[in-house]
Amino acid sequence: MSDTTPTTGDQNGSVPGRSRVVVVDDHAMFRTGVKAEIGTAVDVVGEGADVDSAVAAILQTSPDVVLLDVHLPGGGGVEVLRRVHEKNPDQRFLALSVSDAAEDVIGVIRAGARGYVTKSISGDELVDAIRRVAEGDAVFSPRLAGFVLDAFSGAIDIAAVDEDLDRLSQREREVLRLIARGYAYKEVAKELFISIKTVETHVSSVLRKLQLSNRHQLTRWATDRRLV
Template sequence: MNQPGVPVRVVVVDDHAMFRSGVRAELAASGAGQVDVVAEAADVDEAVAAVEAQRPDVVLLDVHLPGGGGAEVMRRTATSVPGTRFLALSVSDAAEDVIGTIRGGARGYVTKTITGPELVRAIGRVADGDAVFSPRLAGFVLDAFAGTIDVAAVDEDLDRLTEREREVMRLIARGYAYKEVAKELFISIKTVETHMSNVLRKLQLSSRHELTRWASDRRLL
């Protein structure tokens, strides 16, 4: 448990420098005296080095990182820095990301829509040993442990897809048109079509309607 009156020492891990700067500024404004950002990192190797050097109380960890993702950071520091706790802070609210990150060792998972004061409170709770989730995401974890979501099947299916194919799959399943997906991901419509064809082939589905149903059944939307 963190000592009263002593700031929680935090490392911020995200591959977008502007986002890291924004988090640092938000924590400084909302958590004066409560949170101390001691380091930042942009990829897995930087994150592991920062966590091992700083031995922070809490790591704010993005799920998708160059070099292996947030789960790889937790795996590589589990033995060397056993006292550090991890709180996922991600744009993704997909069930497989939430469940996979918790299975990897995180104590909580919140999305980037969280406010500064809410994030300060979440960091404090994780530092004290509590588990913290954005409301909708807590249901994913409960369903996974209750057996409502077949996590093994979800992981096996998604392992067939590349990171970009997962992004395209999720947007298409949510009802985005190819043109909208292309704009969202900064790729061409032709590239979206290619990714969609690969997704349907790998998942053995025949239409976007089947894809939407498949993703909905697995809580991926």
């Protein structure tokens, strides 16, 4: 099976009472691992590795829940949500991502996902989250639940966060998060496989775009917005 070919299961072969799930992630090994973890409790009826294959698998199988990674080739999880909801507004999504960054969480929830859990979740917890989303509940990893409540209650000005972050490129956001977490330039360069000079250039650009003066202000800015 290629990474970009959607696969579907036999809808008539699903076990009554078990949730039907499509797994969307651009890493084949991760999809295989998820299926191994949850396959005895749910029916995995399809999968996708990018936006196009994900949309095709979801529309073809109409699962109870889609497990959706946030970062995907072809436009990301938000694009999958947009395209599927144009055809089926009732389709339920549960974001499953390594990222707990503010713009990722709020982006997919605004786009219509019913929940957001991180990849540190256990197999049993994921099965329970799938069941709850299938029943109409909203589900979040514990750390993210308070953040989402703060965001939508107005305690965090997400509109301002989005506006500021929109000025940054994807690479600048990656550098921002690592610097805010206390990484030295040398460590950032190693983590992102770029030169120290390139890191310095990105940091200067981030400071200029956010109208900040130094690394300390940058760290406080990111921490206040729960980006780290």
